[in-house]
Amino acid sequence: MTILVKPRALFIGLSLLCLLAVWLSLALGPVSLPLFDTLRAALRLIGLPIAADGLEQAELILGQIRLPRTLLGLAVGGVLALSGVAMQGLFRNPLADPGLVGVSSGAALGAAIAIVGGSIFGGLPEAFGPYLLSLCAFIGGLGVTALVYRLGRRNGQTHVATMLLAGIALTALAGSAVGLFTYLADDATLRTLTFWNLGSLNGASYARLWPLLLITAGVALWLPRRAKALNALLLGESEAGHLGIDVERLKRELVFCTALGVGAAVAAAGMIGFVGLVVPHLVRLLAGPDHRVLLPASVLAGGSLLLFADLVARLALAPAELPIGIVTAFIGAPFFLYLLLRGRA
């Protein structure tokens, strides 16, 4: 694969793109704020002593609505893209997606249980209620992934092909369970379930944001340390082993990071497809398959892509809002087809 862009140029470019995405995400929205007010409110939020006259609305919209939403978009996009790289490295297949190890379907099952069965848990303490959906989705994603990983292990070895097939089987099983909950749901919960499956950054609040930010930071700091090992894995499992890499440990870490990262992202924002698949590809097209570049660059590219998609989601039909999953799939699916067909020409 040819390298179109030097790593340094790529990082500078992606950082600028990311800054642009953050700025647009903070500056644009259904409520049109004067640019100057946005700037002053942003400076006030950082803590600079600027007079508050007439800035109440700008500060509220910036601080309570757009900033948590922007952070959520960055974290979700970044961690989904990272997990995509991890999965494509683990399966040594560019078509791999974080959903392959069952984390998405597990999270969907957890969410369906929370949404449809929520009334059964009615006796839970008040403070717990709003987070039930996120918790169930997170636990569901982690649980199903753990099961897939267990099924892929034999004699102390993880068989990637078995794990892949186990992932497909458990995804189907979780899908049928979600179907059963869909059947049991009444009209209102059915709508909630449908919208959850399309994902949204809407209603982001700091309380939901912190766990995701911590996990994203952890995954984003940890995975790049394993970039060399991932590069070696590209050669094949035994080859990587001969190069002195503990392949079993690497696989365990990749699956764990993906389950944690995607689980947290899905718990915070619902299902958002195609980011984990498309972003690593994009970066690989530009800068080649070296994981030392691919991993950090994917974080920046994933975050930026999701912020741009969210801008479309909230501006296209304002004052109503599109679920962001529709936008990412709308961009992602044609791109995926292009990748598939490009090789044939």
Add this chain to the structure above:
Amino acid sequence: MRLSTHVAALCAGLLVSYHAVAAELPQRWVSAGGALSEWVCALGGESKLVGVDTTSQHPQTLKALPSIGYQRQLSAEGILSLRPQILIGTEEMGPPPVLSQVRSAGVQVELFSAQPDLPTLQANLQHLGKLLGAQDRASQLLQGYQQQLEQQKVRVTRAQLQEKSPGVLMLLGHAGGKPLIAGKDTAADWLLQKAGGHNLAAHSGYKPFSVESLVSLDPDVLVFADRALTGDAARAALFKENPILSSTRAARDGRVIELDPTLLVGGLGPRLPDALKSLSEGFFPGSAGQ
């Protein structure tokens, strides 16, 4: 002289406070809930509405207003961009973080119950009347509504003395295809009962049915609500997509009644009594016009 100054002062005071109250009433409304929007219009507040959700389909003029999306999936900034002073909705409105964001922006958020019963409606109407400054109109509307439902009850009891309650199935579909059957604990079931019909479906919620069990229940009357089509087109589509329906007694006797599906969401709306009346006329053809 002294007395009259006092009286004048009192009058002036009352006038001022009255105006103050009127000025404090919210003037820019956003409504997320079909039946609520209808009531706001019925109370003369249509000109105050600046945005409605996708379930607000009646009166037709509401469709010209900006849409804030589906009531359970609202966007805080989208709503704020309409600069409302009040947001009303049922307990289905959400998600909760968005509501608290809207609230913290200084918008009054009022929640109403969508429970389909008269005490709830009474409370809702009184509350709405107060918020719109139309208490008198609200109690008039409520009185009329109660009367109509009372007449409906009498009509049904009288009819049931002369005729057997018909067995009814209520089909909710989209352009005729794969209709869902309304079971217990649905707004549709409540409607059928109030109109004097006997709902043959015993499950709860809206569920798909196999055509065989549909035919074996052999309904006397079919009520259908179609989300895509209306009138004869909807009727034709229903029988074209489900030919087996033509063999039911309801179809043979030509007792197939159409219902507006928007009546089934968001609690008791102002169009309900008329809908009930026409339903029970279809259920008890012998007693119609009494």
